Amino acid sequence: MMLMVSSTTANLMVDAVSATAYDILMQNNFPCGLLPLGVKSFQLHEGVLEVTFPGECNFFVTLGADQFYFKYGSTVTAIIKPGSITKAHGVRVFVKSEFLGFEGVERAGDKLTFDLQGMQQSFPVSSFTQSPKCN
DSSP states (O other): OOOOOOOOGGGOOOTTTTTHHHHHHHTOOOOGGGOOOOOOEEEETTTEEEESSSEEEEEEEEEEEEEEEEEEEEEEEEETTTEEEEEEEEEEEETTTTTEEEEEEEEEEEEEEEEEEETTEEEEEGGGOOOOOOO
16 A cells, blocks of 8 residues: 655655555544545545545435435545545435535534535534444
């Protein structure tokens, strides 16, 4: 596994041997539960995080009274920096009656605000402390 850290991400220096994609999330002030269990490999290069899974990963997350269905492709990419994940690709979320593309998430205090194709939804950080298991 290779981890590339550029000068723009020097403040995120990690031990390439022991770092995981979940460590990268936590170093950027995000809970590890934003990624499901089963990461096969990852790369971080100039702020772009690329995560691969053995195949498509689907799971439900219950938040309050609502249940959300997440679909992760075999490869997920996004720009990550402290408190901000943007330009995400490879994740879709079923909301109400349709799948919406997950475009990013911002953290402010104890809240995560998801951007789903122009629709925003906020949740407590504590809802994502555990990584979900793929179905």
